[in-house]
Amino acid sequence: MDLWALQELLSGLAGVRVLAVGDLMVDRFVYGDVARVSAEAPIPILARASESVMLGAAGNVARNVAALGGVTALIGVVGDDAAAHEAVALVGAESGVEGFLVTDRSRPTTVKTRYVSAGQQLLRVDLESTAPVAGDIEARLVRTIADAAAGAGAILISDYGKGVVTPAVIAACLEAAAAGDAVLIVDSKARGFGRYGAADLVKPNASELAFATQMPTDTDAEIEAALARALELSDCRAILVTRAAKGMSLAVRGQAVRHFSRPPPEVFDTSGAGDTVMAAVGLALASKAPLEQAVELALLASSVAIEKAGTATVSPDEIVEAELSAHREPFEAKIATPARMAREADRWRERGLKIGFTNGCFDILHPGHIAYLAKARSWCDRLIVAVNSDRSARALKGEGRPVNDLEARALVLAGLAFVDLVVSFDDETPLALIEAARPDVLVKGGDYSLDGVVGREVVEARGGEVRLAPYVEGHSTTETLRRAAGER
Numbered sequence: 001m002d003l004w005a006l007q008e009l010l011s012g013l014a015g016v017r018v019l020a021v022g023d024l025m026v027d028r029f030v031y032g033d034v035a036r037v038s039a040e041a042p043i044p045i046l047a048r049a050s051e052s053v054m055l056g057a058a059g060n061v062a063r064n065v066a067a068l069g070g071v072t073a074l075i076g077v078v079g080d081d082a083a084a085h086e087a088v089a090l091v092g093a094e095s096g097v098e099g100f101l102v103t104d105r106s107r108p109t110t111v112k113t114r115y116v117s118a119g120q121q122l123l124r125v126d127l128e129s130t131a132p133v134a135g136d137i138e139a140r141l142v143r144t145i146a147d148a149a150a151g152a153g154a155i156l157i158s159d160y161g162k163g164v165v166t167p168a169v170i171a172a173c174l175e176a177a178a179a180g181d182a183v184l185i186v187d188s189k190a191r192g193f194g195r196y197g198a199a200d201l202v203k204p205n206a207s208e209l210a211f212a213t214q215m216p217t218d219t220d221a222e223i224e225a226a227l228a229r230a231l232e233l234s235d236c237r238a239i240l241v242t243r244a245a246k247g248m249s250l251a252v253r254g255q256a257v258r259h260f261s262r263p264p265p266e267v268f269d270t271s272g273a274g275d276t277v278m279a280a281v282g283l284a285l286a287s288k289a290p291l292e293q294a295v296e297l298a299l300l301a302s303s304v305a306i307e308k309a310g311t312a313t314v315s316p317d318e319i320v321e322a323e324l325s326a327h328r329e330p331f332e333a334k335i336a337t338p339a340r341m342a343r344e345a346d347r348w349r350e351r352g353l354k355i356g357f358t359n360g361c362f363d364i365l366h367p368g369h370i371a372y373l374a375k376a377r378s379w380c381d382r383l384i385v386a387v388n389s390d391r392s393a394r395a396l397k398g399e400g401r402p403v404n405d406l407e408a409r410a411l412v413l414a415g416l417a418f419v420d421l422v423v424s425f426d427d428e429t430p431l432a433l434i435e436a437a438r439p440d441v442l443v444k445g446g447d448y449s450l451d452g453v454v455g456r457e458v459v460e461a462r463g464g465e466v467r468l469a470p471y472v473e474g475h476s477t478t479e480t481l482r483r484a485a486g487e488r
Helices: 003-011 058-067 082-093 135-148 167-180 206-213 220-232 273-286 291-305 316-326 330-334 338-350 367-378 390-397 406-414 431-437 456-461 477-484
Strands: 017-022 024-037 044-057 071-078 097-103 110-117 120-127 154-159 183-188 238-242 248-252 258-260 355-360 382-388 421-425 441-445 465-469
Touching: 003 291, 003 316, 003 406, 017 058, 017 135, 017 167, 017 273, 024 058, 024 071, 024 082, 044 058, 044 082, 044 110, 058 071, 058 082, 058 097, 058 154, 058 273, 071 082, 071 135, 082 097, 097 135, 135 167, 154 167, 154 273, 167 183, 183 273, 206 220, 206 238, 220 238, 220 248, 238 273, 238 291, 248 291, 258 291, 273 291, 291 316, 316 338, 338 355, 338 382, 338 421, 338 431, 355 367, 355 431, 367 382, 367 441, 367 465, 382 390, 382 406, 382 431, 406 421, 421 431, 431 456, 441 456, 456 465
Parallel strands: 017 071, 017 154, 024 110, 071 097, 154 183, 355 382, 355 441, 382 421, 441 465
Antiparallel strands: 024 044, 110 120, 238 248, 248 258
């Protein structure tokens, strides 16, 4: 994905509301070392060292939505047991997740306990009931879906086959999606996808697609055939199949299958990776992003998630960092998000380095820009350059500007040896970035007065200084454009 498009997409996820419905689990991970085999049976002995507990299934979808900046209403079923209290506490501890948990005293809270040593699972123990919910429990779920779906841009169903996703629950989700103009997405482990009606997207993995169609799903050609069959057997509008290291494949009704891939990461733990995909796709579509862009985001997010231990979440900064690390050119790594800029500035400060900050449109780079930036760098150890977005540059310079788009301008700046970090801003001024970077030196051109420099008070209040770099006469983007147009 284009780096700037990725950052714009991620920023658009903040505050977007989704509804997560389905099987709720408590995921427990017991970690330890194996140094010997039991004398009682040919099994390893795990010397328990630590334990971690987190929400799984629909709960993990909600966690991932919140980690990406969204807001989730989480609907699920728990039993009347200690694990239920644990689940309620876990939901309450998640910022951005509002829990609507229904208690069913006839069933246990679903718990998956995994025993792990040296990064490998030795054993998983499940406590669960797969009997479908019914009666008052089902009726309460249906009523809650209708209420909690208000304002949601997407409804995400996690159907792990544990009995919560009944036909009545599916119908309630379809009705709520239609009433609220929300997309309906299903993570399905069912034998067939027809039970989900006209869902916008169904997301199985390759083995689940094979199970639902009774067809092989190893190669691209086999995946395409199985997807075509799955669409024939259902009314859903699209199917996205996750294929581990092979990426993902998307079938939209009436269109050719598209395959998405990226270099396979160093896989550590795939637990919950499908939930990360579900959250990223759902939140992106809820923000009105195109489906293909949502899939690209989900692929990137899942590649980050599986390099973590346990049922993990992924943040926007981690996604951007992963995309940056995939770029081949080292200068592209200088392009940063505001959050990454703040972290880099903190690290530089810890090393005792003097931080400089300047800003501008830098539309057509000319000798005046070079002299200005070189001078700014001479006053500090690390120079941050904030560059106007296309929208803010247009607002500042007028129609027809900028000549070069944001990505082009940022890449050129990042290619300069005396520029250490490039960050964009869409506001009228870079004040928020200055407050986040806390520079020691704030630099502007000599055509400014000290009183007119935005952020002066912020920098000087911290003991920093504002300096004006000499203005190079006869060199400006405006002059360059006039000469190009043959004007004098």
